[in-house]
Amino acid sequence: MPESSHTTTIQSTATQIAIKLIRRESVTPEDGGCQNYIESLLAPLGFVRTHVDTGGITNSIYTRMGELNGTLAFAGHTDVVPTGPLEDWPHPPFEAVIADGPDGGILHGRGTQDMKGAIACWIAAISSLCSAFTPLPTLQLLITSDEEGDSIDGTIRIVEKMQADSTLPDAVIVGEPSSSQQVGDVIRRGRRGVVQIAAVFEGKQGHSAYPDDADNAIHIAAPALEKITKINWGKATEGFPATTCQITNIQAGTGATNVIPGSCFVSIDIRYNPGIDFEGIEQRIFAACEDAEVVLDIQHQAEVFSTPDGEFLDQVCASIKQITGIETLRDTGGGTSDGRFLAAAGIPVVELGLTNSTIHQVGECVALHELETLTSIYSDIIINFEAK
Numbered sequence: 245m246p247e248s249s250h251t252t253t254i255q256s257t258a259t260q261i262a263i264k265l266i267r268r269e270s271v272t273p274e275d276g277g278c279q280n281y282i283e284s285l286l287a288p289l290g291f292v293r294t295h296v297d298t299g300g301i302t303n304s305i306y307t308r309m310g311e312l313n314g315t316l317a318f319a320g321h322t323d324v325v326p327t328g329p330l331e332d333w334p335h336p337p338f339e340a341v342i343a344d345g346p347d348g349g350i351l352h353g354r355g356t357q358d359m360k361g362a363i364a365c366w367i368a369a370i371s372s373l374c375s376a377f378t379p380l381p382t383l384q385l386l387i388t389s390d391e392e393g394d395s396i397d398g399t400i401r402i403v404e405k406m407q408a409d410s411t412l413p414d415a416v417i418v419g420e421p422s423s424s425q426q427v428g429d430v431i432r433r434g435r436r437g438v439v440q441i442a443a444v445f446e447g448k449q450g451h452s453a454y455p456d457d458a459d460n461a462i463h464i465a466a467p468a469l470e471k472i473t474k475i476n477w478g479k480a481t482e483g484f485p486a487t488t489c490q491i492t493n494i495q496a497g498t499g500a501t502n503v504i505p506g507s508c509f510v511s512i513d514i515r516y517n518p519g520i521d522f523e524g525i526e527q528r529i530f531a532a533c534e535d536a537e538v539v540l541d542i543q544h545q546a547e548v549f550s551t552p553d554g555e556f557l558d559q560v561c562a563s564i565k566q567i568t569g570i571e572t573l574r575d576t577g578g579g580t581s582d583g584r585f586l587a588a589a590g591i592p593v594v595e596l597g598l599t600n601s602t603i604h605q606v607g608e609c610v611a612l613h614e615l616e617t618l619t620s621i622y623s624d625i626i627i628n629f630e631a632k
């Protein structure tokens with residue numbers, strides 16, 4: 245037997261599963277048979293699958309009753325973002341080619357980092373623990389094919405189902421690619437909220453030589469927009485950066501230089517921290533626009549969430565340190581994630597996954613040693629999980 249046979253076994257399990265998931269083409273909102281494949285791996289380990297399919301989306305809850313107290317869930321998605329032009333890829337995106345890299349093999353394909361690779365690692369960890377008859381907590385895998393799309397019929401429906409059945413877990417690991425330079429250097433313990441605004445400033449169109457007969461919508465919008473750019477949104481708080489507000493589009497005018505525009509469309513994107521809430525944001529926008537004739541459509545796209553410091557965060561970081569020696573940064577950066585639906589149900593959420601250097605890019609890929617490391621970290625988290 246070669247000396248590294250144990251390590252090799254873990255690595256090859258995660259890699260083999262990742263390859264089979266990547267070869268099941270599943271551009272959002274398609275699942276491509278991934279969740280049936282996952283069932284075929286988990287059923288022999290004692291997992292029972294609950295289908296939560298809604299609105300044409302494939303969602304699954306896989307549950308294995310534990311020998312120990314408490315329920316630990318892993319949440320993830322089988323859908324991937326579109327590939328773009330296939331000829332731009334160094335290897336076909338759904339063939340899961342392994343090529344040589346500076347630190348060993350590199351697995352190429354759409355979804356390697358985001359996030360079929362992490363799903364493969366979690367299953368590999370469970371499968372190795374089950375075959376060693378390790379006593380485990382109750383385990384759930386919460387898998388959707390609607391994360392990269394609208395997220396309307398995805399994880400939120402899984403959470404609703406678990407609330408109805410009183411089967412909410414005690415804590416969740418979300419397998420999003422949180423890591424920066426190496427696996428485990430960054431976890432996300434929260435995400436900023438998102439508010440998006442469409443504003444239409446109303447004036448009266450006319451000839452620029454006859455301004456008395458018109459009302460310039462750009463001139464109406466400009467003072468309000470200046471006030472919006474000067475709103476005090478408050479400071480950085482609870483591990484979050486300060487709330488930010490960006491005017492992202494302005495459209496007005498016909499293109500002719502002698503036509504006064506009758507309306508001006510503006511879009512605004514706000515990323516907010518727990519120091520402010522949706523109502524506070526609305527009030528500030530209304531106040532800035534109070535002198536303008538404007539129709540405002542203010543949408544609360546995603547609620548802010550934050551998992552407080554405590555035993556679950558500490559335990560995840562301890563597992564990372566145990567396997568890699570790394571001190572983990574507990575971050576809240578990036579866009580929103582499905583973690584918000586789980587956090588809204590009061591569950592501690594930590595996002596921990598592979599590195600994110602090639603996500604949503606042509607040539608997405610992951611180093612095989614990362615799959616091995618993440619599998620070991622997940623395994624340590626499961627073994628040491630204690631429900632509070």
Ligand SMILES: [Zn+2]
Pocket residue numbers: 321358359391420421
């Ligand atoms: Zn993702």
